[in-house]
Amino acid sequence: MKSYVLFFDEVDRSSLPYVGGKGANLGELSKTGFPVPGGFCVTTHAYQDFIATSPKMDSLLDELNAMNPDDLSQLRKLGERIRTHLQQLEIPFQLRNEIFHAWESVGKEYAYAVRSSATAEDLPTASFAGQQDTYLNIKGQDGLIQHIRKCWSSLFTDRAISYRAKNGFDHRQVYLSVVVQRMVNPEISGILFTADPVNGNRKVVSIDASFGLGEAIVSGIVSADLYKVKDGQFIHKNISEKKIAIYSIPEGGTVKKELPLDQQTKQALTDSQILRLAELGKRIEKHFGSPQDIEFCIENGKIFVVQSRPITSLYPLPDIPQDPLRVMFSFGHVQMMTDAMKPLGLSVLRTIFPKKVLFEAGGRLFVDPTEVLRTKPGRKILPKAFHHLVDEGLSRAISEVIQRPEFLQVPPKPGFVKSARRFMAPIIKEVWNNLVKRDPKLAKSIVESFMQKKWTEVREKLQGVSGAGRLKAVQDQLSILGRDVLQNLFPYVICFPISFLLLRKALIRWIGDEKELYQLNKSLPGNITSEMGLQIGDLADLVRELPEVEEYLKHADDQTFYEGLFNVYGGERFKRAFEEFIAKYGHRCPGEIDLTRPRWRVVPAQLVPAILGHMRSVKPGEHRQKFIQGEQEAQEAARRILDHVGRGSFKSKWIKRLMEVYRHMGGLREHPKYLLTMILDECKKAIMTEAEGLVKKGVLQQSEDVFFLTLDELIQLSKEEFKQDVFSLVADRKEKYEWHHTLNPPRVMTSEGEMVTGSPRKGEFPQGALVGTPASAGVVEGKARSVLKPEEAHLNEGEILVAPHTDPGWTPLFQSAKALVTEVGGLMTHGAVVAREYGIPAVVGVDDATKKIKDGQMIRLDGSQGVVEILSDEKK
Template identity: 40%
Template sequence: MTHYTLPFSQVRAADLPRVGGKGANLGEMVAAGVAVPDGFCVTTEAFDAFLAASPHAAQLMARVDALEPTDLEGVRELGAQLREQLEATPIPAEVADQIRAAFAQVEGDPPWAVRSSATLEDLAEASFAGQQDTYLNVRGLDRLLDRVRACWASLFTDRAISYRRQHGFGSDIAKLSVVVQRMVQSEISGIMFTADPLSGHRGVASIDASWGLGEALVSGIVEADNYRVDRRSGALLHQRLGAKAIEIVGTSSGTEQRDVAPERRATRALDNSQLGALIELAGRVEDHYGTPQDIEWCFEGGELFLVQTRPITTLFPIPAGGEDQGLHVYVSISHIQVMTDPILPLGIDTITQAFPVGKRKINEPCPLMRRAAGRMYMDVTPAMLRGVTRKLVPNVMTLVESQMAGLLEQIIARKDFAQRDGRPQADLGFFAKDMGFTLGRNLFASLTWRDPAVNRAAVEHLAQTLPDQWARQISSSGDAAQRLQAAREVLWGALRSVMLGAFHVMLTGMISWKLLDKLCGNDPRVAELARGLDGNVTTQMDLELGDLADIVRTHDGLYARLSADITALQRPTEIDALDGAAQLLADWQTFLATYGHRAVGEIDMTKPRWAEDPSSLLHALSGMLRDRSIGGHRAQQRATEQSADQAGQGLIANAKFGRRWLIRRLIPRMRTGLSLREHPKFVFMRGLYLVRGAILQVAEDLVQAQRLAKAEDIWWLNYDDIERAVAGESMHALVESRRLEYRGYAKLRPPRVITSEGEIPRPPRAAALPPGTFAGVSASAGIVEGVARVIMDPTTEVMHAGEILVAPFTDPGWTPLFIHASALVMEVGGLMTHGSVVAREYGIPAVVGLDDATRLITSGQRIRVDGDTGIVTILSSAEPQQT
């Protein structure tokens, strides 16, 4: 016999497909001994039987699933038809009989709460909360049956359909159970988050409470009290008494809204003993599930009841790791590397294995690297607890991610961090012995006696020889197991070799800049020295791309053909007869041979390289061709170099006699160091490209052996998984589970800094600014007014000459867009991040670290970017955009 109803006592988490998220959680809580009002679930089998009895439901559902998520009119029209069809359909007799039998099992004739419980509701990756209907204080069997049918029909309300369409779920996947539960006539009710939903702190509970039934609070019509409680000590950290002007109470015909007497409005809804009971409940429920929970609760006659619990889906997960119980602090490598999107598992594992700090073995990850929601974090606790490096960490962060530095300074100043028990076990001492001495010795030499030309020659030699060495190492390997091991050996040594050979040169440039600022009294001409840098590999790449555009501009036939379809450059036979094509095709191949290992989001090895997919380059080249003038990019570079030379001569001429000699020595050290800033990453990306090729060869072997469905599935594995696959283990199930795990990661915004308690420090509230004015951090001086172009994906979007580039972040894959940009606004970054460096190279103003810039600013708006003060101002509404 099909079970169309199940009592809570027979429901467990595994029954979710039959009773939905709400029902499964209530069954789990009953089994755990938590006080839950008695009741039963009308199962999804009952819902299926009901749909089968409706003559046109299947056809209408198919039409709903064909709608675009943005087609609100279609959602309204088809949703109304489907609900009307369902509300007119009788409940099948066998379903109604079982509901009557379950109804009869409850003593007396209590009022009921009839609540929808969808199978896509209260899930760990998406809550789907509040999408279906709830009915309170339902009395009598006939009324109960009507409300069950109304709940089923509410699966197709406009909001429920739209929510599912936006999250990619079809109607055939969505099933609906109905929870029928004894109605609690609560005197006090509310919602409790077992972790603070604002700060993320896992040790702080946030409790909202008000008088009467919880419906007033859930529906947002009452201003409730809020209590923040330390779950470890039970201490009340903060309370805010709400107005509590109304309450909803049960009546013989349902519920009604009543005004609350003035004296009760000003009274705390919860006393300390009730807060204690709620904190005890929070511990029991969270321990049961192992994740923070969003709990609906109520008090009736002094007894505490749980009426619903679900996971909090908006919290960013705590980075895994931490060997001791003390407070750890993690910084986002994803922000530092200006790539805040989720990185697939092999991409993360590649970086953690390549990063050399604290490592002693080839195939082990860096002990300081952590991962969370597809992002990379680094545990900076060891450095922040040592006197020598405590202040150094925020100072370095100022250069690479402006907001991060202030957040770390907040934590350093806190007593609970300074007085933490024990020290982290990360082996920084080994790093100091292995690499620190060499880096320190070279840095001292570079700042004092070593000629900057020697540093330049050494770094350029490194850039030529290391990739050849890595290529020989990988190409000499044999079968899949040997190729995998060779790739891991290259990873082990690549970043370490680059850091030892070039990192001190970068540091020399940055330190020389700081010293010059002090010696010259923060003269703005010092910043001019960071422009027009000879030998910057990223600038050289842009210049060579501009040279390709000049070849096209010079020849009318090529210009006409490629202006109409730039992708023809990838099909030589279509253009090789045109004048100038031979030179263009040869130079294009040379360009790809030199820079083809780069990509948008290139720190993630799983991203296709330009040599494999040059789409973003072609988009940039297409944008360049909108301007027919020739040689402008080279002229601009020469002008910037001359401006920098004049700035240096002026600083020397204006310096006091005693400082002139030192300034003259520091200027070439600053300019050489900054010009070579991009080389270490450029060289490391060459190594990553070689490793990527080796891994894809291994993937093809695994596809042939039927252990992977397709080669790209290897990105969902880590290196240990690949070793097992090479040894004979199938990876199909693991790949699918990882895909599911990543499903909700893109919706989570990674914090710059997070602690091991889940707390996300917030920057101090900025001084009020006029409407339409936003403050970031100055990264390149100058003031420009122009039309904004918000770009999220440089592989599909085009910049037009003179527009202001507004982006979440940039890396070398974005650089071709800078040729057209008149200014830059970026959500993340600091003085030395890629976008800031390139902006200074091009002599355009830049403001970085402006949170939500891509949401605050719209393409087509006229804005002012003040790179001197870090202020961005919206001047007018959006103008019609070029396409």
């Protein structure tokens, strides 16, 4: 028999479908012995039977589910109709009786808090906090029934309807319970977070407190005191001026009161109460197994807990111990791809790179360089390397953490320095030889010979095997790929940033500035990604001659892309040229380090915006002319430098050597990633062949479901050794992946969960300017074009590309852009290097650039100072 009422001691987490998130959590707390005021839950069965008495609710819910959530006018009207209708419905007699009996059992003499508790509320990934209503100090049975009905109606407030619609919750599948809880008349109330809600530190307890009822804090009418405690010690106190408090009144309801002057600036909680609350909060967190947002109040010196729910805003932690303190940086920020990844993509990268330093959190990967940073040389060299090569903000954040006493007091693991020295010694020797001895002009042939050999080796290993054997071969080849690239390619490509830093230092010392260095970066010889951009330009020039092909491309789709070209004049000619491009670059795409991303060979229409954008913004043949001009400008800059330092001198010989290394090794910068993507694509072909076989056997519903399994799990599945329900596992991971997509990954985080931002870059900047890292010199003004995905780009002549990040898959857009702004990056990351090579100004590492700069705004970009100014709020 279904119950309309359940007391707190009859409820636990398994009761969520009947009492909602708030009710289930209060039941858990009460049953476990935490100090919870008595009460009961009016269950979802009661709500369902209540609305079942309405002949109209079915049709109203149909209207609600069919409604466009962005149509606010329609949303308001429909919500108002439903709420009015529910307010007029009679509550069935049996239901009223059960509520009255429960109320009498707890105590008719008390006042009550009547709170909504939805089944899609206080969940680990969706809090729904504040979406339904709460009523305080309710007295008498008529008041109780009236406010329970109001709670049911509040399931259809505008904000609740909109939130559910935008988060994909079916309005029919969200039910409402009502929590009826004895009112506490507190001297002090507050909110306790068992992790710092601002920076995510899991060891910091953060407490807001003020006088009277907590409603004053929740509604924002008072600035509460803020206390922070870590490991039983105070780390922060801020005593606010608390002018107003809310109190219960005897006849029911609440009233605002102005506090006496001497109480307004008084610390609301004593130090002893703060520490007791921090300890209580951590016990509650331990019980629930996750950080909690807890509402508390203090009556006659006794602490009561009136609500606890998960903190849903925290970025997930990697699976590593919190102690001793460790520091990690985002692999995606280094690779210019910060999007969430599917499990297969994550497991492939953790197969290529050492698992002991690469951890997953929130669908992203984080690198743990802690052991290196525990050494003195590591603390000196690594932050500088990050500053120059990766991302200035990342460097500042890491520098901040490694200066903390709790980090410095932990030595590196025994034997680490010795083993690291032994591993790096031969690589350092190769780097030295490339820098000062070997002919830089020969580097390209050596590197490309290794790449061809490696690619051929992988292809051969994956042929002639099938099933689990083929998947194991994929795993084996990926497991040695990182080592092979490090030993054979790294000693060449690392010479590019090293020579950059040495050249810059020499030019500043001997010439007085580094301006010529940026000229040397233009049109680097042999850059495989720049050559790809030039070939996009060639395709665009071909399309200029074929207007029917141009018209076709505007509407082409991936499935019929090639077939449709046969039906237009010039289509076969374009098809031959395009297929030549795909034969060389079809394994690439935006976010290409993620094996699960669709490659251009599968989604050729992704390249259309780049081709058409090039036609709009670049004149015929101009891209090739610019490249030749860049080569000439680089040669002229080299001559000017040598003339300045004096030919024949030691200085000139050293600088000449550095310039040769810089240009020839710079041309190889993209080769390791090119090889990586070639091999990832070969592995993907093998994996998808096996996936299709698993679909035919009925093991998987569709071949892309393999993206939601790890490589190890896929091998087990092929061996028929996988013990879990694959369909359910895939469905759960798809849902989790969608949640991961909503998260904003930090550049740097600690093992305690703290998201470290570091201090901002110092300097005198124009008021209101967005500050990043200067990456390519020059000052330009133009219209901002915000692009989140390159396949959706629509760049016009003279527009400035504003992007979250760029990797080689974005390169086709660079010919069309007047300048570049990115949210992520440093001096030697993809966008910065390519911008310098193309001779366009760039500022990288501008936090939230795509949100702060609106599409179409006029902006001024100073690539020398690293600032972006918004010239007009009006979109042009």
